[in-house]
Amino acid sequence: MHKTDDTARCRRHLADEAATSAFGAQLAQALAPGLTFYLEGDLGAGKTTLVRGMLRALGYGGRVKSPTYTLAESYSLPAFELYHFDLYRMQDPREWLDAGFRDVDDGRAVSLIEWPDKAAGWLPPADVIVRLTIVDDAREIECDAASSRGARYLEACCTPC
Numbered sequence: 001m002h003k004t005d006d007t008a009r010c011r012r013h014l015a016d017e018a019a020t021s022a023f024g025a026q027l028a029q030a031l032a033p034g035l036t037f038y039l040e041g042d043l044g045a046g047k048t049t050l051v052r053g054m055l056r057a058l059g060y061g062g063r064v065k066s067p068t069y070t071l072a073e074s075y076s077l078p079a080f081e082l083y084h085f086d087l088y089r090m091q092d093p094r095e096w097l098d099a100g101f102r103d104v105d106d107g108r109a110v111s112l113i114e115w116p117d118k119a120a121g122w123l124p125p126a127d128v129i130v131r132l133t134i135v136d137d138a139r140e141i142e143c144d145a146a147s148s149r150g151a152r153y154l155e156a157c158c159t160p161c
Helices: 017-028 047-057 148-157
Strands: 002-004 007-014 036-040 072-076 081-086 109-114 128-135 138-145
Touching (some): 007 017, 007 148, 017 047, 017 138, 017 148, 047 081, 047 109, 128 148, 138 148
Antiparallel strands (some): 007 138, 072 081
């Protein structure tokens, strides 16, 4: 992990789906209520695989699916509620409000938001921005702190790279 002043960054090469899940498990180690993540990357980049790895590491044994058609999936975990949003199909940022998602930003849940640009201006601010990039058959992941809380989180969960 690299740190500059109040920003922290973590980068990894993820060779396959198993590596993406394993990195998700690493990210799960320091999750705490109130954290908001923006998940960025093309279709098929591995965003849901990353979330699945996080949930498995947190002890969730049920089905983890992409919320592309439902817009949101929620998972009740012992320490907090985790919300996984996929805003890909939203046409207007106000749909975030119309769906009642504003109420999720209460500081008691973890929010993972795919395609955050689709609701720009209405979302809670990100603590961590996660970018997944497809490189041949592998993935590159970059996690950037977007708040001081996000920097502390990355310092706690990302080993030096």
